[in-house]
Amino acid sequence: MTVYPEPGPENGYLAGHARLLCNSHRLLTGRPLLTAEAAELGRALYLAPFAVLSHDAGADPCFTYANRAAQALFEMSWSEIVGLPSRLSAEPPARDERQRLLERVAAQGYVDDYSGVRIRKSGRRFRIERATVWNLVDACGHRLGQAAAFAHWHALDGAGD
Secondary structure, three states: OOOOOOOOHHHOOOHHHHHHHHHHHHHHHOOOOOOOOHHHHHHHHHOOOOEEEEEEOOOOOEEEEEOHHHHHHHOOOHHHHOOOEHHHHOOHHHHHHHHHHHHHHHHHOEEEEEEEEEEOOOOOEEEEEEEEEEEEEOOOOOEEEEEEEEOEEEEOOOOOO
16 A cells, blocks of 8 residues: 655645546546646645545555545544545444445446445544545556545534534
């Protein structure tokens, strides 16, 4: 697994990974993930008002990216979430459903209708609505992992967002 430093001005907000996320999204869905000048893509993605996460293609995939909105939603810093097995973002009873989703994405390239329950660091639960989940593919078509983006979620345990 590639462990990236936290995005910031000194590394172009991980511009290369941002390009991979955005290019894969456009290739598979036919739609841009966001619109930004190439020089500002990394910063725009990291500071976007919607959540974006990615994980690698390992047997037990680990998060490789979480923008600021995703970090806030999961109540984790960059160093806490990047490297964490992504299965831990769901409670044990929801992990089978999550695995079926990832298999569906692997086969189809992407889905843009995902809804599911996730858990924050504090243990509070929230429901993601209308997420797009897609494969990350390099220029040769090799699958490097998967990513998710969503702008709609709501708290479940009585706590507001």
